[in-house]
Each structure stands twice: as structure tokens, then as C-alpha cells.
Amino acid sequence: MMKNRTRQTSLSFDTSDTQEISEKIPQPQAAPPDQGDPNDLQGKEVWIVDSHSLIFQVFHAIPPMTGPAGQPVAAIYGFARDLVFLLEKKKPDYLICAFDLSGPTFRNELYDQYKANRDEMPVELPSQIAGIRRLLEAMTIPVLEYEGFEADDVLAAAAKVVQEKGGRCTLVTTDKDCRQLITDNVRLFNVRKDAFYTAESLLEDWGVRPDQVVDFQAMVGDSVDNVPGIPLIGPKIAKDLLNQFGTLEGVLDNVDKISGKKRKENITNGRELAMISKQLVRLRDDVPLSWEWEKYVVTPVNGQACEELCDEFGFRTLSKQLQALSTGTAGEGETSALQATKLDYQAVETIDGLKELVEILGQQKRISIDTETTHTSPRWADLVGISVCWQAGTARYIPIQTPAEDPSLPLEEVIELLRPVLEDANIKKLGQNLKYDEIVFRGVGIELAGVDFDTMIAHYLLEAGARSHGLDELARRYLQHETVKISELIGTGKKQILMSEVPLEKVSYYACEDADIPLRLYDILGERLEEEGLTDLFDDVEIPLVDVLVEMEYNGIRVDTERLKNLSQAYGERLDTLEKEIYEIAEQPFNIASPKQLAEILFEKRKLPVIKKTKTGASTDAEVLEQLAKQDPLPRKIIDFRQYAKLKNTYIDALPNMICPKTNLVHTSFNQVVAATGRLSSNEPNLQNIPIRTQEGKEIRSAFKASREDWVLVCADYSQIELRVLAHYSKDAALREAYQNNHDIHAKVASEVYGIPLDEVTSNERRSAKAINFGIVYGQSAFGLAKSLDIEKDEAFGFIDAYFRKYPGVDDFMENTLQQCYKDGYVKTILGRRRKIDGVRSPQKRDRLARQLLMPERTAVNTVIQGSAADIIKLAMIRVHKALAASDLRSKLLLQIHDELVFEAPPEEVPSLVRLMLPEMTQAIQLDVPLVVDVESGQNWAECEPVELG
Known part of the structure; x- marks a missing residue:
């Protein structure tokens, strides 16, 4: 539990004397007269960067990079890259970088605990900040700073002057304090998201106006800067109070009108802290700076100085971009060619023209290709056309299906x-x-060979947590180019048409652009993969995996429609019965699917306690219903109803509509660039979400069968792969010994934790140990374990504590992982896959013995384990695919679901398939413990029996 330490803080002055508060604030000195025309900013765009805020962002977002001399340069690279983005994409008239000077500010005099909880600056940063200052000088970007004030105050002062001079000011910062500066002519900008933050954003986020931000923060406080606020007043309460009373002073003067005895006490007792907090969070707009606007105008960078620094830091790509800025040609050439009128995009309208194109393509070492089709699912799609690009700006489109009035070529x-x-x-x-x-291509008889680079996959490896890896986003981010959107061609909704119905002229440009952009991105993304040490993972795992997924998706799997029809009827009857039972318990009919109506029944009529709330009222989610089910029979019926309804709607009734009319099979789509851990996911259908061990899950799985009636399914499942990866990483002797001797790991852990002989472990004790084992992988707390086992929190804590005492290597692994993530800003899997994670605390801020991890910390530990398991199964898939291709077997790989591979095979081939597949899976990688694979076979996915090899 987090303790409120503010009451124990020694204040540096008498808080009751507000006059003394104002005297602590440095008073402005007379600034020299403004030398410029007071109206010279009229209509101008002035951008000001909160430099330290941006430096820390890029430092934690970008994996470590070293320059030619081994010096750290990641923060320099990220900061410079963002400045280039601002100059090229946003094109400000004026650009300034504001810095914090070292040493105390007036806020430290007001409150001696201000920012006292901040960690020391990482040792890698001071030299990089010095490098950034050198780079700014080379880029001719001015720096503003003032002793005794923070960069935020400089931003406030600049924003005030810009508005007075008629300009518009954009503050590049994510610091929440700056939200108080927002006006019609002042906005914030998040460079990471390429998004502006305005008064509308603020209202949606905090529910207050810009002029209420200071009061809002004064009440809520800020743990990052150690601003105390009013104890136990959170954002929602602060918003409601400000909406009711307008200002902090209005709240403090009307405490008697506030509901709730405890809340009144908190506000009354927190009055002094609130007033201190208000002084701390209010930004000063009277910093005595000399404004020299002629020096702030954006001018070409010093090309020679930038080139020398880029050579020193090892920034090859960045050097080219800076050279363009030095000559005033930024955005031209490679970046702006897409927007130029000299693009050589043409449709090939004759066979002779196609023959000429083929001759050109045959002489190339590398080409970019794209297809236009009639469907988003490739097995359902008909080929409309093919586009190719072999040099930037030169592309051709080969039309196959067009409107009647346009030319096309025979398929x-x-x-x-x-x-x-x-x-x-x-x-x-x-x-x-x-x-x-x-x-x-395979659907029309072509086996595409030489697949070498996929821009979507490359960007996924570089930015696994990015919201999008789509071509539109990549073009916008790396080429500063807005692409033609497909909706502009085919429309949306009911008016949407097929690509084959779009006029050739429009399709041709769109398709050529889709082939041109990846070619332009090839060098940019390829160089970044090399810089960040991801080339081997890309070349040896992710690209070879594409061919494996192509094979699986193309193969498809059969579903038994008659079985699904029977299940649909049975589930419909179960839902009808549940509905009647629910109405009977509730003593009235209501819309079971309506959270609002359900909440009225549960909390108003049945007087059950509200567990948690959402923006729209009391929550009725699954977690809440599980807790309420211990007190009342209705929530359990609701849980059952939702489960059957979801399975019926998502799978039983939906699967028949997913059967491809061309093949009579279901072809799920495997997503290679979705899960940040590296795991594959799937959709249409989402196979990962089918329950595994429940009766309902087995019923649905029973509908999945081999494509031929006389063939069988073969399922190969890694046994406890994530726990084996944990044993490998932790180097824990006891855990490794258990796996090396093929012990039942859950029974072994139960024996160790409970201190009983292995042969006396009960099923319940083993179940508890299993929950602990898998809970550790996901960083589960004692509270979470207590909920999953339905035991007291103290008992759960005892289990976890005993586990770490028996398996200290696991404890050390978790601690080392978190320390490494805190230091580097990312974690790595066994094959070097990286995931950037913000929010991991320093060792000093984490109580290791308390076993309470924050979500980012749980994510860090889990990513190493789950991501490494994903790496291993990808290696196994590639090996099995190659082995099958080299064999004479007719067996096929169909599906991958987490740690399981599903094949189809003639019954007589099963032993040969197993003998081929097992060594490829168990030897996919060398761990400190053996990899074990369980193999089963049967007529359908649910009814499989262990395969016994003679």
C-alpha cells in the first residue's frame, strides 16, 4: 500500500502566510526593450520544444545505440530525428528549444520536497545532453533557459509573448503542467503520437477547462514532481468539485456544501497543501528573458557542422536528411518525389507492353510488388491487377479486371x-x-519466390507497440507523404464497390503508389533494423515464417457444418432456459445484454454492493459478476448466459459463414504484427479464444476436422514451454533439476512449497502450485493469486513467499529483468526481439519483498518469457515446414494456436509425421532444460488420443 508521506514533510516556511509565499518567488527584472516589430509574429507559427521532456522520452523509447567510439547516442539520435520531423513535416516559421538549468528553482524554496522523489539522471544521459546541445548549434536552433526557472516557465513566457504579437504557439511537450497554457492560439503537441492536444482534448481527458488546470492539479497533486495535492482527492472528485464550484478557492470556501463527512475532512485538512500545490504547479509567464525573434526564425542548418557530428555519432541516414535541410531542399528528392508531378506511374494496356516490362524486371536484383483484388481475405479474392516498382518513382500497373470501358489483359x-x-x-x-x-499469387498458379523484405514486418520489429504498421502510416511517418486512401476509390458501407469497378486511371495510380512506397522504405527501415541489431531476427525468423503462414492459410481446415447446426440448436435451447431462470430470479423480464438494465436489477433492486464504476455507472463486467456470484444466484446465471451467447455468436453461428466458397474450407488469417510479445494471433476465426479445457470449448473444437474424410488431425503441443523458458532464464538449480528429471513440475512445486513428500501431494495442492507457477510468469500479486484460488490474501502471500524461498533463481531473474528494463527502457527475448516498456520503477522505489509489481513491470517479465516461447515455436514452425517440404509425406501443417501445431495427415502417415516433426520441435533451440512435445491424433480437434510410436 502506498503511504501518504506528505503529512510528515517539513515545510520551509509558514504556510498560513500567503504574503510570504509570494515573496519566495523571484520577481522579474526589467528586460531590455524589444528590438523587433511588435506585430512581426502576426500569422506566424512558433514551435517551442520542452527539451528535457523530449530527451527523456526518446531515451526510454529507443533501445541503446552506440557511436563509432562506443559512446551512447540513442537519445541524441531520437531527439535529432524528432527535430528533423518537425522541420520537414510541420514547417514552423520559428523554432526554439527550452532547457532546464541544473540547480534549484523558486519551487524548491517554496517546498523543500519538490521533485525530491526523482531518481538520479541515468549515467548515459549527461554526455548525450551535451551532444544534443552541440547538434542544436549545428542545426542553428536557438536555446532558451533561465536560472531559477524551469523549461515549463520558459514555455509559458514564450507562449504569452507569441500571443501578444499575434502568432500561434505550439509547445512540443507531454508535461501535464503545460495544459494550463492552452488557449485558442496555444496548443500542445505530442511528437510520439503526431497529435495535437487542445482545449477539446483536455475536456475529454480531465473534464475541465484550461483555466481550471492549475486548480485541478493543486487538488489532485503530482506524484512525478512530488506535488502533494489534497490527500485522497482523485481526478474524478476534483473534476466534479471544480464543475460545481469553479475554482480551488471556491471549493475551499464551500466545504460545508460538499457531500460526505470524510471528503469534507480531507479538504479541510488539506487546505494548506492545496495552496502550496497551486503555487508549485502554476507556471510563470514573466521569466525575464531577452526576446530576439530574428534569431528564432528557422534557417538552413550548418551542413558541414551537422555532417561532422553525424560522422562522430554514426548517423548515416540522419546525415542525409540534415544535408537536405542545409540546402533548403528538405522534403525534396526521395521524400517529396511521391508528391511531384514527374512520377512515372503507368498502366500496361497491351501484351507487347507487358513483354517489355517483363524484360526490364528480369534485369533487376530487387522489385517491389503489390496486388489489387476483390476481397480482404486472399483465398476469397479474385485478382484485379498487379503493380510492380523497380526504382523510386517508376511503377507499372497490370490491369486484369476493369470496367467495360477500360482496357485489361487476359489473366x-x-x-x-x-x-x-x-x-x-x-x-x-x-x-x-x-x-x-x-x-x-498461389491461387492463380504462381509460387512467389525470393521474398526478401516486408515493410510491415520490419516496422513491427522496430516499433512493436505502435498503433499501426499500415502503409499509410509508414508513408506519413518516414516519407512525410499522404497516400491515396482505398476508401477514396471504392467508398465505404453500403455504397462500397469492388476494385474491379473502379476506373483504371484511379486504380493505376493507387496501385503504383502501393508498390513505390515500400521500395522507398526499404533502405530506411533496413538501416534501422541493422542499427538496432534486429537484422538476424528479421532475416532468419520473421521473413522465413511468411512462407510457413502462407502454406497454413492456403491449406485451410474443414468445419463440420452439420455438427455446428446441432450445436447452434442446443446452445439456443440452453440460452432460452437460462433466460427464463434469470427472469425468475430477477422477478421481472429485462434486456440481459444491457449493462444499464442489469445494473438496475443487481444494485438497485437486489441491493448488491457496487464493486467498481465506469464512466457510465456501476460496472457489470465478468470480474464484478464473479465476486457478486458469491452472494447472490443471479450473477452466476448472467455469467453462464454471456458465455453461451458469446460462443454461439462468435463461433457456432459464425463459422459456417467463414467457409470459403472456392474451397469449402475455413482459412483463418494469422497475424504476424499484432502481439507486442511476438506471439501470433489469428482472426476470421480467432482460434486463440476458443476455450481449451471447458466442455463448451471441446464441443466447438469437435467441429474442426481434416480436409478429407479419411484423414485425421495430429496435434503437437509444447509441454509447459513458458515454465521451461523460465527455468532456463532463472538458472534456478531446483527448477532445472525438476525438468531435467522429468518431474511433474506442479506436484514438485507443491511438495516444496507445502513441505510435504512428493507422493503425498493432493490434487488441490497441485492445483494451487499450478496457479503459482503460471502466476509467476504473469507477475501475479498475492491479491491476484488469492482471487484465482479463492483463498485469503495472507495465505496467497505465504505461498508466493515460500515459492521464491525455494526457487531463489526465479526471484533473481525477475529482479534482474526489471533492473535491465529500467536501465535500457526495453526487454529482449531469447532471439533478441525487443519490446519498449515505460513505467518500470527503479530498484529503490520497488519493495522486492512486497511482491507488488505494476502493470509495466509484470509486462516486462512476461514479455521475456512469453516472447521467448513465441520465438521458439516460430523456429519450430520454420524447421517443420522445411522438413515437410523435403519429405514425400502428404501431411500438411494447418494451424498454430499458442504452443500447439495442428496438422492433417493420412492415418498411415501419422507415425512418419511424428518422427519427422518431433526432433524439429524439440531441437528448435538449445535450452538448459529439455523441450518436450506431446502429440495426439484423432478424427477431430477435440477427440484426440496420445500417439504411441512402435
Whole structure:
């Protein structure tokens, strides 16, 4: 539990004397007269960077990088890259970087605990901040700072002057204190999200106006800066009070009108802290700076100085961008060619023209390709056209289906003419989401060879947590180019048309652009992969995996529609019965699917306690219902109703509609760039969400069968792979010994934790140990374990404490992982996959013995384990795929679900398939403990039995 330490703080002055508060604040000195025209900013865009805020952002966001001399340079690179982005994309008229000077400010005099909880600056940063200052000088970007004030105060002062002179000011910062500066002509900008933050954003976020921000923060406080606020007053209460009374003073003067005895006491007792907090969070706009606006105008950078620094730091790509800024050609050439009128985008309208194109393509070492089709699912799609690009700005579109008035080429002739190029592995292929194109090509008889670079996958490895890896986003971010959107061609909703119905002229430009952009991104993303040490993972795992996923998606799996029809009827009857039972218990009918109506029944009519609230009222989510089910029979019926309704709607009734009419099979789509851990996911259908061990899950799985009636499914499942990865990483002797001797790990842990002989462990004790084992992997707290086992928190804490005493290597592994993540800003999997994670606390701020991890900390530990397991199964898939291709077996790999691979095979091939597959899976990587695979086979996915090899 977090203790409120503010009451024990020694204040540096008498808080009752507000006059003394104002005397502690440095008073402005007379500034020299303004030398510029007071109206010279009229209509101008002035951008001011909160430099330290941005430096810390990029420091934690970018994995460590070293320059040629081994010096740390990641923060310099990230800061410079963002400045280049601002100059090229936002094109400010004026650009300034505000800095904090070292040493105390007036706020430390007001309150001696201000920012006292801040950690020391990471040792890698001071030299990089000095490098950033040198780079700013080379880029001719001025710096503003003033002793005794923070950069936020400089931003406030600048924003005030800019407005007075008629300009518009954009503050590049994520510091919440700056929200108080927002006006019609002052906005904030988050460079990480490429998003502006305005008064509308503030209202949606905090529910207050800009002029109420200071009062809001004074009440809520700020743990980052150690601003005390009013104890036990959170954002929602603060918002409601300000909406009622307008200001902090209005709240303090009307305590008697505030509901709740405890709340009144908190506000009354917190009055002095609130007034101190208000002084701390209010930004000063009278910093006595000399404003020299002629020096703040954006001018070309010093090309030679920038080149020398880039050589010193090892920034090759950045050097090119800075050179463009030095000549005033930023945004031209490679970046702006897409927007120029000299693009060579053409449709190939004759067979002779296609033959000429094929001759050109056959001479290339690398080409970018894209397909246009009639469907988002490649097995359902018909090929509309093919676009190719072999040099930036030069692309061709080969139309196959067009409106009647436009020319097109026969599919058969197109395929045969392109086959030598597309099936030539020596001509490397690149593109965006090539898996889709490869499946489309296979559907028309072409085996695409030489797949070498996928921009979507490359960006995923570089920015696993990014919201989008789509081509539109990549073009915007790296090329500063707005692409033609597909909705501009085919429309949306009921008016949407097929791509084959769009006029050739429009499709041709769109398709050529889709081939051109990946070619332009190739060098940019490829260089970043190399800089961040991800090239091997990309080349040896993620790109080879594309061919495996193509095979799986193309193969598809059969679903038994008759079985689904029977299940649909049975589930409908179960839902009807549950509905009647629910109405009977509730003593009235109501809309069970309506959270609002359900809340009225549970909390108003049945007087059950409100567990938690949402923005719209009392929550009725699954977690809440599970707790309420201990007190009342209705919540359990609601849980059951929701479960059956979800399974019926999501799978039983939906699966028949997912059967491809061309194949009579279901072709799920495997997502390679979604989960930040590196795991694969799937959709249409989402196979990962089908329950595994419940009866309902087995019923649904029983509908999945081999594509041929006389074939069987073969399921190969890694046994406890995540716990084995934990044993490998932790180097814990007891854990490794248990796996090396093939012990039942859950029974072994129960024996150790409970202190009883292995042969006396009961099923309940083993169940508890299993929950602990898997809970550790996910960083589960004693509270979480207590809930999952339905035991007291103290008992759960005792289990966890006993576990770490028996397996100290696991404790050390978790601690080392968190320390490394705190230091580097990211964690790595066994193959070097990186995931950037913010929010991990320093060792000094974490109580190791309390076993209370924050979400980012749980994520860090889990990513190493789960991500490494994902790496291993990807390696196994690649090995099995190659082994199958080299064999004479007819067996096929169909599905991957977490740690399980699903094949189909003729019954007589099962032993051979198992003998082929087992060594590829168990030897996919060398761990300190053996990898074990359990293999089962059966007529459907639910009814499989262990395979016994003779």
C-alpha cells in the first residue's frame, strides 16, 4: 500500500502566510526593450520544444545505440530525428528549444520536497545532453533557459509573448503542467503520437477547462514532481468539485456544501497543501528573458557542422536528411518525389507492353510488388491487377479486371509472362504484407519466390507497440507523404464497390503508389533494423515464417457444418432456459445484454454492493459478476448466459459463414504484427479464444476436422514451454533439476512449497502450485493469486513467499529483468526481439519483498518469457515446414494456436509425421532444460488420443 508521506514533510516556511509565499518567488527584472516589430509574429507559427521532456522520452523509447567510439547516442539520435520531423513535416516559421538549468528553482524554496522523489539522471544521459546541445548549434536552433526557472516557465513566457504579437504557439511537450497554457492560439503537441492536444482534448481527458488546470492539479497533486495535492482527492472528485464550484478557492470556501463527512475532512485538512500545490504547479509567464525573434526564425542548418557530428555519432541516414535541410531542399528528392508531378506511374494496356516490362524486371536484383483484388481475405479474392516498382518513382500497373470501358489483359497470359520473374528466387521481392500477395499469387498458379523484405514486418520489429504498421502510416511517418486512401476509390458501407469497378486511371495510380512506397522504405527501415541489431531476427525468423503462414492459410481446415447446426440448436435451447431462470430470479423480464438494465436489477433492486464504476455507472463486467456470484444466484446465471451467447455468436453461428466458397474450407488469417510479445494471433476465426479445457470449448473444437474424410488431425503441443523458458532464464538449480528429471513440475512445486513428500501431494495442492507457477510468469500479486484460488490474501502471500524461498533463481531473474528494463527502457527475448516498456520503477522505489509489481513491470517479465516461447515455436514452425517440404509425406501443417501445431495427415502417415516433426520441435533451440512435445491424433480437434510410436 502506498503511504501518504506528505503529512510528515517539513515545510520551509509558514504556510498560513500567503504574503510570504509570494515573496519566495523571484520577481522579474526589467528586460531590455524589444528590438523587433511588435506585430512581426502576426500569422506566424512558433514551435517551442520542452527539451528535457523530449530527451527523456526518446531515451526510454529507443533501445541503446552506440557511436563509432562506443559512446551512447540513442537519445541524441531520437531527439535529432524528432527535430528533423518537425522541420520537414510541420514547417514552423520559428523554432526554439527550452532547457532546464541544473540547480534549484523558486519551487524548491517554496517546498523543500519538490521533485525530491526523482531518481538520479541515468549515467548515459549527461554526455548525450551535451551532444544534443552541440547538434542544436549545428542545426542553428536557438536555446532558451533561465536560472531559477524551469523549461515549463520558459514555455509559458514564450507562449504569452507569441500571443501578444499575434502568432500561434505550439509547445512540443507531454508535461501535464503545460495544459494550463492552452488557449485558442496555444496548443500542445505530442511528437510520439503526431497529435495535437487542445482545449477539446483536455475536456475529454480531465473534464475541465484550461483555466481550471492549475486548480485541478493543486487538488489532485503530482506524484512525478512530488506535488502533494489534497490527500485522497482523485481526478474524478476534483473534476466534479471544480464543475460545481469553479475554482480551488471556491471549493475551499464551500466545504460545508460538499457531500460526505470524510471528503469534507480531507479538504479541510488539506487546505494548506492545496495552496502550496497551486503555487508549485502554476507556471510563470514573466521569466525575464531577452526576446530576439530574428534569431528564432528557422534557417538552413550548418551542413558541414551537422555532417561532422553525424560522422562522430554514426548517423548515416540522419546525415542525409540534415544535408537536405542545409540546402533548403528538405522534403525534396526521395521524400517529396511521391508528391511531384514527374512520377512515372503507368498502366500496361497491351501484351507487347507487358513483354517489355517483363524484360526490364528480369534485369533487376530487387522489385517491389503489390496486388489489387476483390476481397480482404486472399483465398476469397479474385485478382484485379498487379503493380510492380523497380526504382523510386517508376511503377507499372497490370490491369486484369476493369470496367467495360477500360482496357485489361487476359489473366492466363499475364500469369505466364510474369511467371519467370515472380518465381525467380534471384530477383528479390519486397512489399507491404507480402503474405497476402503470396497467397493471391498461389491461387492463380504462381509460387512467389525470393521474398526478401516486408515493410510491415520490419516496422513491427522496430516499433512493436505502435498503433499501426499500415502503409499509410509508414508513408506519413518516414516519407512525410499522404497516400491515396482505398476508401477514396471504392467508398465505404453500403455504397462500397469492388476494385474491379473502379476506373483504371484511379486504380493505376493507387496501385503504383502501393508498390513505390515500400521500395522507398526499404533502405530506411533496413538501416534501422541493422542499427538496432534486429537484422538476424528479421532475416532468419520473421521473413522465413511468411512462407510457413502462407502454406497454413492456403491449406485451410474443414468445419463440420452439420455438427455446428446441432450445436447452434442446443446452445439456443440452453440460452432460452437460462433466460427464463434469470427472469425468475430477477422477478421481472429485462434486456440481459444491457449493462444499464442489469445494473438496475443487481444494485438497485437486489441491493448488491457496487464493486467498481465506469464512466457510465456501476460496472457489470465478468470480474464484478464473479465476486457478486458469491452472494447472490443471479450473477452466476448472467455469467453462464454471456458465455453461451458469446460462443454461439462468435463461433457456432459464425463459422459456417467463414467457409470459403472456392474451397469449402475455413482459412483463418494469422497475424504476424499484432502481439507486442511476438506471439501470433489469428482472426476470421480467432482460434486463440476458443476455450481449451471447458466442455463448451471441446464441443466447438469437435467441429474442426481434416480436409478429407479419411484423414485425421495430429496435434503437437509444447509441454509447459513458458515454465521451461523460465527455468532456463532463472538458472534456478531446483527448477532445472525438476525438468531435467522429468518431474511433474506442479506436484514438485507443491511438495516444496507445502513441505510435504512428493507422493503425498493432493490434487488441490497441485492445483494451487499450478496457479503459482503460471502466476509467476504473469507477475501475479498475492491479491491476484488469492482471487484465482479463492483463498485469503495472507495465505496467497505465504505461498508466493515460500515459492521464491525455494526457487531463489526465479526471484533473481525477475529482479534482474526489471533492473535491465529500467536501465535500457526495453526487454529482449531469447532471439533478441525487443519490446519498449515505460513505467518500470527503479530498484529503490520497488519493495522486492512486497511482491507488488505494476502493470509495466509484470509486462516486462512476461514479455521475456512469453516472447521467448513465441520465438521458439516460430523456429519450430520454420524447421517443420522445411522438413515437410523435403519429405514425400502428404501431411500438411494447418494451424498454430499458442504452443500447439495442428496438422492433417493420412492415418498411415501419422507415425512418419511424428518422427519427422518431433526432433524439429524439440531441437528448435538449445535450452538448459529439455523441450518436450506431446502429440495426439484423432478424427477431430477435440477427440484426440496420445500417439504411441512402435
